Amino acid sequence: MERDIPHQIVEDLERSSSLPSPRPDLARHDFAQAVLAGFARRPRSLPCRFFYDARGSALFEEITQLEEYYPTRVETALLEAYGAEIAERLGDARVLVEFGSGSSRKTSLLLSALGRVTLYVPIDVAGESLAEAAEWLSERHHGLAIRPLIADFTKTRTLPVAARRPRKLGFFSGSTIGNLTQADARAFLANAARLLGRDAAFLVGVDLKKDVGILIPAYNDRRGVTAAFNLNLLERINRELDGDIDVAGFAHDAIYDEAQGRIEMHLVSLARQTVRVMGREFRFAKGERIHTENSHKYAIEEFQTLARSAGWTPVHAWTDPHRLFSLHLLGLA
Ligand code: SAH
Numbered sequence: 030m031e032r033d034i035p036h037q038i039v040e041d042l043e044r045s046s047s048l049p050s051p052r053p054d055l056a057r058h059d060f061a062q063a064v065l066a067g068f069a070r071r072p073r074s075l076p077c078r079f080f081y082d083a084r085g086s087a088l089f090e091e092i093t094q095l096e097e098y099y100p101t102r103v104e105t106a107l108l109e110a111y112g113a114e115i116a117e118r119l120g121d122a123r124v125l126v127e128f129g130s131g132s133s134r135k136t137s138l139l140l141s142a143l144g145r146v147t148l149y150v151p152i153d154v155a156g157e158s159l160a161e162a163a164e165w166l167s168e169r170h171h172g173l174a175i176r177p178l179i180a181d182f183t184k185t186r187t188l189p190v191a192a193r194r195p196r197k198l199g200f201f202s203g204s205t206i207g208n209l210t211q212a213d214a215r216a217f218l219a220n221a222a223r224l225l226g227r228d229a230a231f232l233v234g235v236d237l238k239k240d241v242g243i244l245i246p247a248y249n250d251r252r253g254v255t256a257a258f259n260l261n262l263l264e265r266i267n268r269e270l271d272g273d274i275d276v277a278g279f280a281h282d283a284i285y286d287e288a289q290g291r292i293e294m295h296l297v298s299l300a301r302q303t304v305r306v307m308g309r310e311f312r313f314a315k316g317e318r319i320h321t322e323n324s325h326k327y328a329i330e331e332f333q334t335l336a337r338s339a340g341w342t343p344v345h346a347w348t349d350p351h352r353l354f355s356l357h358l359l360g361l362a
């Protein structure tokens with residue numbers, strides 16, 4: 030069982046006006062619980078939000094530059110091409126709330142297109158990314174107030190007081206919604222509707238279903254950056270949880286599950302081995318897998334149906350000429 034996110038962190042942030050103090054004790058406890066529980070269950074699994082320590086966030090940024098990894102490139106192009114149209118459809122949103130904001134590079138495009146946003150609330154588990162992104166954005170968008178929240182976006186129930194104004198815009202880019210199961214994605218969307226409130230709009234980037242010949246290389250690139258990103262989870266366990274895992278004893282694997290419409294990432298044990306984490310022993314058979322990530326892909330209509338089931342009204346969807354990626358604008362009736 031996973032524990033609730035350190036809500037205390039969010040409360041602490043409510044009180045501070047500058048950048049957050051990340052409460053490493055609570056974050057470590059959350060990580061420890063997830064790893065011990067994830068290694069004890071069969072099949073073994075770890076929640077993908079733990080990819081994003083400082084090293085993992087840097088590796089993700091490297092992934093976004095890879096030729097094989099089209100989502101960032103195509104979503105950026107969609108924001109560049111349709112930013113003005115999105116702004117026109119949105120009217121006068123002044124508060125932007127972003128879930129899983131990471132480096133906020135695409136946010137800058139959206140802020141420029143919208144023109145009138147005065148408050149930006151990025152929500153992310155990665156404190157290092159939030160701090161770097163806030164600095165990067167404030168150099169480019171003068172007068173923009175930034176109130177970061179270090180929090181699990183699936184468990185965020187309140188926004189900073191300054192954000193409690195109508196007509197907020199939510200932004201969930203990169204197809205991070207695909208990293209949730211469909212049930213969790215529906216619950217996330219319903220919670221986002223409550224959080225954003227009356228007259229809100231939500232811009233969600235969603236990766237589209239496509240040929241596996243394009244999908245697999247995007248999650249198993251030639252340079253091995255995605256492999257390093259996946260294996261970093263084991264390195265993080267060694268660094269933070271007193272682990273002794275021989276990282277070279279595991280290999281990265283990415284498969285496409287056609288029935289579920291999702292890429293799955295796994296770490297595969299290359300030999301029979303025993304690993305220790307926080308004084309506990311875990312035995313792995315040769316070939317045994319740790320399931321580390323799902324990345325669901327949605328046809329346009331599939332995502333619209335999901336959004337409707339969570340209380341949102343699809344307003345418009347933009348896609349690129351090769352139908353690789355989609356940007357959905359949702360509204361609340
Ligand atoms: N939106 C950015 C970053 C995507 S990477 C882009 O499109 O490039 C996914 C981001 O979501 C990371 O910064 C990660 O730290 C964050 N994240 C993943 N799971 C999360 C969770 N449960 N709660 C909050 N942030 C999460």
Ligand code: AVI
Pocket residue numbers: 092100203204205206207208247248255322323324
């Ligand atoms: C953040 N998320 C949407 C990425 C994805 O494509 O699922 C994470 C990632 N995993 C491997 N490469 C990128």
